[in-house]
Amino acid sequence: MLGRGLTQVTHIKLPLFSGQQHTLVRADSYTSSALSLSLLLVVASLNTFLVYSTLGVLLHNCC
Secondary structure, eight states, rough: OOOHHHHHHHHHHHHHHHHHHHHHOOOHHHHHHHHHHHHHHHHHHHHHHHHHHHHHHHHHHOO
């Protein structure tokens, strides 16, 4: 009887723990995606700045 009760408790606790792990994985994936998007925006901004700076220097030297 006692062994049967422990088995039932184990079966109840495992799915709860498993659900918490999936929630954490989803949160980590969201954080990773947000960080990747932020880095992409920073790189795009720097690239745009460098292009306009180069064009400004070229036009200043040309004219």
